[in-house]
Amino acid sequence: MKLLFEKSKKNRPGTRFTSSFESDRPGLAQKYFRSSLDLPELSEPEVMRHYTALSKQNIGVDNAFYPLGSCTMKYNPRINEQTSRFEGFASSHPLFDASLVQGNLALMVHLADALSAITGLPGITLAPAAGAHGELTGLMIMKKYFTDKGEKRTKIIAPDSSHGTNPASASMCGFTTISLKSNKDGMVDISALRELMDKDVAGLMMTNPNTLGVFDKNIEEITRIIHEAGGLVYGDGANANALLGKTLFSKMGFDIIHLNLHKTFSTPHGGGGPGAGPVAVTETLKEFLPGPLPVKNSGTYSFQMPKKSIGRIRSFFGNFGVLVRAYTYICSLGRDGLSAVSDHAVLNAEYVKALLKDYYHIAYDSPTKHEFVLDDTGLPNGVTTMDIAKRLLDYGFHPPTVYFPLIVHGALMIEPTETESKETLEEFADALIAIRQEAATNPDMVKNAPHTTPVFRLDEVMAARKPDLCYTVQQKG
Ligand SMILES: *Cc1c(COP(=O)(O)O)cnc(C)c1O
Numbered sequence: 001m002k003l004l005f006e007k008s009k010k011n012r013p014g015t016r017f018t019s020s021f022e023s024d025r026p027g028l029a030q031k032y033f034r035s036s037l038d039l040p041e042l043s044e045p046e047v048m049r050h051y052t053a054l055s056k057q058n059i060g061v062d063n064a065f066y067p068l069g070s071c072t073m074k075y076n077p078r079i080n081e082q083t084s085r086f087e088g089f090a091s092s093h094p095l096f097d098a099s100l101v102q103g104n105l106a107l108m109v110h111l112a113d114a115l116s117a118i119t120g121l122p123g124i125t126l127a128p129a130a131g132a133h134g135e136l137t138g139l140m141i142m143k144k145y146f147t148d149k150g151e152k153r154t155k156i157i158a159p160d161s162s163h164g165t166n167p168a169s170a171s172m173c174g175f176t177t178i179s180l181k182s183n184k185d186g187m188v189d190i191s192a193l194r195e196l197m198d199k200d201v202a203g204l205m206m207t208n209p210n211t212l213g214v215f216d217k218n219i220e221e222i223t224r225i226i227h228e229a230g231g232l233v234y235g236d237g238a239n240a241n242a243l244l245g246k247t248l249f250s251k252m253g254f255d256i257i258h259l260n261l262h263k264t265f266s267t268p269h270g271g272g273g274p275g276a277g278p279v280a281v282t283e284t285l286k287e288f289l290p291g292p293l294p295v296k297n298s299g300t301y302s303f304q305m306p307k308k309s310i311g312r313i314r315s316f317f318g319n320f321g322v323l324v325r326a327y328t329y330i331c332s333l334g335r336d337g338l339s340a341v342s343d344h345a346v347l348n349a350e351y352v353k354a355l356l357k358d359y360y361h362i363a364y365d366s367p368t369k370h371e372f373v374l375d376d377t378g379l380p381n382g383v384t385t386m387d388i389a390k391r392l393l394d395y396g397f398h399p400p401t402v403y404f405p406l407i408v409h410g411a412l413m414i415e416p417t418e419t420e421s422k423e424t425l426e427e428f429a430d431a432l433i434a435i436r437q438e439a440a441t442n443p444d445m446v447k448n449a450p451h452t453t454p455v456f457r458l459d460e461v462m463a464a465r466k467p468d469l470c471y472t473v474q475q476k477g
Helices: 019-024 028-032 044-053 078-084 104-121 130-150 167-170 189-196 219-228 235-240 283-288 319-354 385-394 422-441 443-447 459-463 469-475
Strands: 122-123 156-161 176-180 199-207 232-235 256-258 280-282 293-296 300-304 370-374 412-415
Touching: 028 167, 078 319, 104 122, 104 280, 104 293, 104 300, 104 319, 104 469, 122 283, 130 167, 130 199, 130 256, 130 280, 130 283, 156 167, 167 176, 167 199, 176 189, 176 443, 189 219, 199 219, 199 293, 219 232, 232 235, 235 256, 235 319, 319 370, 319 412, 385 412, 385 422, 385 443
Parallel strands: 156 176, 156 199, 199 232, 232 256
Antiparallel strands: 122 280, 256 280, 293 300, 370 412
């Protein structure tokens, strides 16, 4: 595809000052005209077609199945977009006085109430901008809780199946992370946990079901062990899609959790767009929440700073537009609808796993929840997990998460989500089965994939670390 700069034709600008603008302000346009910028000059339809064509170069959740494990890439219902564009929401400014945005504050209070009902935890902040930000917020609350009690605890335990953000957040918060090994079923090794537990441990960070899609059935015992030693349990709620309406984080013994609205509650992610990682806490920890929190007092909404608050963790009140979308999703499904989300998310994962199990090796093959993990055992001719992921693009599917969780060799982590039809799941399984056969009979086809995408194999590390943003300039030079 040509770049805008290459398509540009001198003196074909897409905008023009009206003659009245020129006559009212003689010489002004010329004065501020910056020839040094050398912007591309194209008509409006050319620009529109260029960007529409660019948008079609990618595979996204709106044009293909996107079974990305751990990250719950579910379809984002368009009704969310509609409500978030309501004028009262879209054109309010965060500096407006509370009296002018009562509806917005009401929405935040209602959403917090809904998340409290979903998690069983009474204290909610909507401010964190992502799951990882929620983790940091939760750990800051944990830290302040112990400081307030006059205890100095320095360690956080996290299972070896945990998401990389868990130890990263702990270390950003000044804790030392201790890795806890999983047992052969992919669950927490209880005796290893008992051994690690001491008075220096502030708490455990745990994902349940974990990143293997395995629900740790010893969760009550695990949280009891931590609590008996005076610690707190942080729940990474990124996998809440498997739990909605089934159980409560409070029942499992979690003290602090985050939810990813951009995962479980169908707000968009990707493209660097904003997310939200609300944090929920127990009654005891409420006073440490970041603020200001939206509250309702005798019919009026306002803001309040909790007594021992960790302070502000985000400008204004978080990503408000995302909160509107999540609230819309929750209201449009209701209690039964949310519970059905989990039923279908789990059923779909189990179905795809059953279709694939004669062709791929399944890691930790116990009943899984909303996701499961294949490994690279038995792949022929030196074909790797990455080759299989790349070849899926030729079949029109976004590849699943690869090489995570780290405890699975050559992991391919599949999360179909609840929104996909039986036919889509079968087509996806058929593609993976066909690729497995190609790996045996025509390995080069798989190893050199993708063959049909606008760009072929990228150096992924370089593409992430040093994106070639100067491409246009180099081309011109
Ligand atoms: C996605 C994810 C996170 C991090 O959430 P972000 O919103 O991407 O910051 C943490 N833990 C798990 C298990 C996740 O899947």
